[in-house]
Amino acid sequence: MKNRLKVLRAERDWTQADLAERLDVSRQTINAIEKGKFDPSLPLAFKAARLFKLTIEDIFQDE
Amino acid sequence: MGNDTGMSWQQRNTRNVRRLGMWTAAWLVSLASVFFGHKYLWDGNQALTAGVIAINVVLGGFMIWANKQHLQGLDELQRQMQLEAMGLSLGVGMVLGFAYSALDATGVIPFRAEISHLAVIMSLSYLIGLAIGVRKYQ
Numbered sequence: 001m002k003n004r005l006k007v008l009r010a011e012r013d014w015t016q017a018d019l020a021e022r023l024d025v026s027r028q029t030i031n032a033i034e035k036g037k038f039d040p041s042l043p044l045a046f047k048a049a050r051l052f053k054l055t056i057e058d059i060f061q062d063e
Numbered sequence: 064m065g066n067d068t069g070m071s072w073q074q075r076n077t078r079n080v081r082r083l084g085m086w087t088a089a090w091l092v093s094l095a096s097v098f099f100g101h102k103y104l105w106d107g108n109q110a111l112t113a114g115v116i117a118i119n120v121v122l123g124g125f126m127i128w129a130n131k132q133h134l135q136g137l138d139e140l141q142r143q144m145q146l147e148a149m150g151l152s153l154g155v156g157m158v159l160g161f162a163y164s165a166l167d168a169t170g171v172i173p174f175r176a177e178i179s180h181l182a183v184i185m186s187l188s189y190l191i192g193l194a195i196g197v198r199k200y201q
Contacts, residue, residue, distance in 0.1 A: 024072045025138035032200040038140050 002061045006034045008052050023047055072138060079133040086126040093119040140200060148192030155188035156181060 009019050016034070020027040023044065032038035040048070040060075049056045070078070097115050105111040134145060160181045167176035 021071060021073075026072060026076075026141060028197075028200065029138050029140040032140055037200050038143070041139050044139060 001039045002036060002063055003033060004059050005030070005048065008054075008059065009034075022051055072136075075136045079129070079136040083126070083129040083133045086122065086129040090119065090122045090126045093122050144193060144196030144200065147196050148189050151192035151195075152185045152189035156185040159184055 005019070009016070014022075016027045016030045020030045023030070024047075025044065029038065029040075033040055045056050045060055048059055052059065093115065097112060097119055100115055101107060101112045134142060137145065163176045163180065166172045167174075
């Protein structure tokens with residue numbers, strides 16, 4: 001699954017650690033999601049969507 | 064940002080790891096006390112040994128609880144990595160454990176297959192599984 005987390009994070013000038021803290025997960029998890037190595041659960045995807053004030057589809061796209 | 068406990072993921076994880084370490088250490092010390100005490104401290108008194116074993120089992124229960132809390136406190140990727148590592152450890156433990164037992168039962172190996180050997184194999188395969196997980200999701 002592709003995602004725009006890295007771009008959205010960069011737009012806000014957040015580090016991976018900043019985003020991890022806001023989503024209450026580890027930095028390693030953010031890194032794995034950004035690289036497409038791990039797909040987040042639906043609750044985590046909703047949490048990210050709420051944080052960026054976007055829909056899930058705006059952040060995550062099925063490949 | 065935190066969850067309903069008011070702690071961040073990192074704070075929660077640090078607390079859970081410390082708690083797990085504490086109960087694991089207590090369990091290990093009590094287990095060592097069974098063997099050491101039985102031989103050197105209370106001169107084979109079976110009632111005392113049984114009592115210390117009971118304490119060891121109770122401490123083991125707390126260690127299991129702390130491990131459960133630790134797993135519940137992990138985030139979803141870390142839980143996935145733990146699951147994969149534990150799956151590998153269980154599989155390797157079963158396959159090699161039974162094979163090792165068969166080697167002992169059939170007299171192929173000249174020494175007794177001890178449960179501690181199985182614990183070492185399972186611990187090593189768990190650590191290897193975790194290392195594979197860290198590399199896989201890096």
